[in-house]
Amino acid sequence: MAGVTRARALRTRCLGTDGVRNVAGSPTLDDALRYLAATAYRHDVTPGATPAEAQRAVSATLLWHLRVLAGWQPATGTAAIRALAAGFEISNTEHHLRSLSAETPDPAPVEPRHAGTPRLHPPPYRLGALAIAWTRLARTRTPSELRSALAASVWGDPGGDSPAAVSTGMRVSAALRLATAVPDAARWAAARLALLFAREVFVVGRRMPDVSARRAARLLGPQAVRAGSYADFRQALPASAQWLLKDIDEAADLWRAEARWWEAVERDGRELLRRSHFGPQPVVGAAAVLCADAWRTRGALELAARGGGPGDWPAEVLDAPG
Numbered sequence: 001m002a003g004v005t006r007a008r009a010l011r012t013r014c015l016g017t018d019g020v021r022n023v024a025g026s027p028t029l030d031d032a033l034r035y036l037a038a039t040a041y042r043h044d045v046t047p048g049a050t051p052a053e054a055q056r057a058v059s060a061t062l063l064w065h066l067r068v069l070a071g072w073q074p075a076t077g078t079a080a081i082r083a084l085a086a087g088f089e090i091s092n093t094e095h096h097l098r099s100l101s102a103e104t105p106d107p108a109p110v111e112p113r114h115a116g117t118p119r120l121h122p123p124p125y126r127l128g129a130l131a132i133a134w135t136r137l138a139r140t141r142t143p144s145e146l147r148s149a150l151a152a153s154v155w156g157d158p159g160g161d162s163p164a165a166v167s168t169g170m171r172v173s174a175a176l177r178l179a180t181a182v183p184d185a186a187r188w189a190a191a192r193l194a195l196l197f198a199r200e201v202f203v204v205g206r207r208m209p210d211v212s213a214r215r216a217a218r219l220l221g222p223q224a225v226r227a228g229s230y231a232d233f234r235q236a237l238p239a240s241a242q243w244l245l246k247d248i249d250e251a252a253d254l255w256r257a258e259a260r261w262w263e264a265v266e267r268d269g270r271e272l273l274r275r276s277h278f279g280p281q282p283v284v285g286a287a288a289v290l291c292a293d294a295w296r297t298r299g300a301l302e303l304a305a306r307g308g309g310p311g312d313w314p315a316e317v318l319d320a321p322g
Contacts, residue, residue: 010286011273013040013065014293024300025308029054032304040065041297051305055298056122062294063088066287067128077283078129083181084287085130086174092124093137093146094167100143101163159209171196172212179219184272184284188265190219191244194237195257202230202251266292 015023019039026032030047033054037045043064044057063085070081099121127134133153140146143161150166151157154177158169172193179189197216200206208216217225220241227233230251234242244257244264269288272281 010065010069011289014289015039015041015297016293020293020296020300023297024303026304027308029301029305032301036297041294051301053122054301058294058297058301059088059091060125062290063125063127063130065290067130069283069286069290070129073283077280080182080185080280080284081287082130082132083174083178084185084284084291085127086132086170086177088125088127088130089132089134089137090167090170090174092127092134093150093170094163095121095124096138096140097143097146097161097163097166100141100146156215157211159211164206165209165212168196168200168208169212172208172215176215176218182280182284184268184281185288187240187243188261188268188288190238190241191261191264193219194224194241194244195254195261197225198230198233198245198251198254202233203254262292262295 015036019035022035023032026035029049029051033045033047033049036042036054036058041058041061043061045054045061049057066081066085070078073081124134124138133149133155136149136153137146140149143166146166147158147161150170155170155173158166158173160166160169175189175193175196179186182189193216197208197220200208213225219238221236221238224233224236224238227236231249234245234248237245244261245254248254248256265288269285269292272285273289274285275281
């Protein structure tokens with residue numbers, strides 16, 4: 001009961017529609033950060049931060065809220081939140097692999113006011129009880145060691161040690177684990193996996209490693225995974241995933257599905273909070289609402305960094321990094 005009460009209380013940590021609109025409408029990023037300094041996202045958000053640093057600070061605040069929520073739950077509730085928060089361990093692993101790999105990309109452009117400031121890899125997210133295998137993964141010293149550590153964990157073998165193979169493999173694994181561990185989130189997991197698969201195969205033009213494709217087929221069906229065109233893929237998807245790509249006739253327009261997915265997660269999360277008084281549902285609902293609010297806030301910061309914009313922003317602007 002205490003865990004459910006805590007879940008409902010954490011809703012007040014959301015910025016909400018009006019707050020997100022205020023951030024997005026800020027004429028400068030520093031103005032947006034000053035606004036956030038008086039909100040639940042204030043920790044580590046200071047004027048002078050780059051857009052990426054500010055967005056990461058928002059994500060770190062979300063992670064802290066999820067850790068607090070998990071701390072009030074029985075084991076089953078903690079497991080559900082861990083599955084919902086898997087993206088943080090994926091992000092840690094992606095950054096770790098870049099530091100190990102010769103394929104490290106060039107640093108992101110730095111605004112003039114930040115010129116001369118070295119851009120280092122960000123410190124890993126502090127996962128606490130929400131870690132899945134991060135302690136073991138963080139000890140690896142080569143990409144092949146990292147792949148072996150993943151294969152020996154619940155993440156499973158990603159089918160390669162390249163950044164693309166590891167990132168895709170972990171996200172496929174996370175979707176499967178979410179659908180299994182959190183039945184109320186199975187629809188989100190299947191749809192998110194469909195979006196990932198469609199982007200990889202029909203936009204990037206990159207074939208998934210066989211092991212990841214086989215895992216994806218468990219949620220999307222073998223016919224969808226074998227499809228030779230985006231149209232055939234969309235047609236073959238199960239109902240649990242097909243809703244996300246409705247009316248998106250071309251793979252080039254998949255950016256529209258990102259906002260649609262988050263809207264569904266937020267809507268479903270609020271419904272779980274409203275209709276349930278006991279059990280894991282209100283906890284899952286609270287986590288979903290918190291995640292959606294952080295996503296919108298990161299997108300609003302991106303708009304502020306571009307000079308501010310209206311509240312009805314295009315969905316692609318909201319596709320902020322996690």
